Ligand code: SF4
């Protein structure tokens with residue numbers, strides 16, 4: 001068995017956690033909250049990783065258990081010692097993939113449940129759906145590059161059309177990128193360098209400011225690819241009055257993990273909603289940094305769809321009665337719609353419906 005070694009920084013963090021035995025992160029974990037299984041606690045994940053690093057278990061044998069994670073970052077936020085469990089988890093995944101995949105691909109795929117087809121879609125076609133040609137056009141003189149991301153481009157074209165109509169009405173010229181942000185590959189052990197090379201080889205928007213409706217794309221483009229990016233609600237804020245929005249409706253706004261906990265974007269989407277006359281806005285019971293996860297992130301949905309649905313249901317239990325859930329993330333919208341009977345809207349859906 002090959003002995004794996006984390007970076008010095010992660011080794012230090014892992015040892016600190018193992019010495020404290022505090023387990024504060026457990027009660028906040030989106031997966032533990034619904035399963036109440038000890039092996040789902042973030043700390044248990046770190047213990048398993050430690051066992052593998054010390055050669056007491058085969059790293060491949062623990063990968064499935066480690067995949068019971070939505071990347072919600074609640075464990076990182078709640079740790080009094082500032083331990084970044086997610087960083088350690090992804091570093092470990094990368095070590096295992098690099099050491100084991102080439103050695104015996106078949107065994108690696110079988111034991112870890114590595115989704116070979118999905119990965120080849122990302123690598124060869126540039127999107128998770130394996131679509132050959134995805135809509136997109138880059139114009140030299142546009143004001144911004146709209147980065148819809150794979151979900152909108154392939155599964156929610158209506159939202160793309162609404163966005164285009166809003167931008168047209170505001171006289172904002174835009175290009176449309178058909179690139180993927182590739183952030184999902186982190187969950188399958190790809191390194192930052194590999195992800196960055198894939199993105200740079202496909203993205204054609206240059207250095208122009210990017211605007212997105214997806215929290216995952218926002219986080220990845222900002223923090224992994226170092227791009228100048230804003231969320232669509234930040235773009236609309238100072239122009240929204242021109243749209244003269246009005247809608248008699250009741251909504252509950254939810255903070256997505258990657259807009260909120262990852263990037264502290266709380267105000268923009270709320271202010272855009274507040275600009276809609278007659279709209280009554282409620283917050284979910286636990287909001288902002290304590291906001292519940294939609295259950296669609298990380299690897300949970302891919303490997304444990306039934307648990308993912310329970311995480312979604314836990315979020316829906318917190319919405320105000322008689323309201324429609326509204327999110328600033330196209331992926332959260334897609335996931336909740338898939339995981340439940342709820343009809344979720346993006347803030348942009350609502351802006352479009354409120355235009356007069
Ligand atoms: S990650 Fe932090 S909160 Fe969780 S058990 Fe370790 S030290 Fe405690």
Ligand code: SF4
Pocket residue numbers: 028029030031032041042068069070071072073074075076085086
């Ligand atoms: S990122 Fe979320 S789901 Fe994953 S271990 Fe941490 S708290 Fe649990």
